[in-house]
Amino acid sequence: QVQLQESGPGLVKSSETLSLTCTVSGRSLTSGSYYWSWIRQPPGKALEVIGYIYYTGSTNYNPSMKSRVTISLDTSKNQISLKVRSVTAADTAVYSCARGVVTAAFDIWGQGTMVTVSS
């Protein structure tokens, strides 16, 4: 079955770039009409969809983070990456990748990885 696994540093310094990778197993990223998403949840706050990349490579970002975020595909490794630039303490959160289905929301999620931004 399809599984998603996030990886990356758990600690990032303020003003630097947060970089995470989501490895997809069990299915090719380019097979099927899915949108591969990054979602985060700061401590005590709501889940927030950061953005997604469609299997075609087109992207859509949450306006709240659009100026600082890049999501990309590496089809050779079957991975999705997330970069958030100029991080602050407000970017401290559990970051998860998830598979989106156009008519069915997010049907498969990774376990999530905690990222702390330190000063």
Place this chain on the structure above:
Amino acid sequence: EIVMTQSPVTLSVSPGERATLSCRASQSVSSDLAWYQQRPGQAPRLLIYGASIRATGVPAKFSGSGSGTEFTLTISSLQSEDFALYYCQQYNNWPYIFGLGTKLEIK
């Protein structure tokens, strides 16, 4: 940006009984509404999409209803594994928004 409001924040119900959770959208999201269950230390699990369609493998004890701005998740015959956090999420308008969640706890 659409605001999703879930109520109550915490719901205390006895095992074997039924729980009813509510979700309200600040504007119509048609039927583009999903419900998720999250147990401690686990990723969210999709329960319902399209407001009322159970996701693959989700038992019939979970049912969703509503359209437009008012939605309900009903869980019947509560068992220990059902006591968890439940989130609603709209995917009609970008950015997709989650509610803050309802914690279903054992009474």
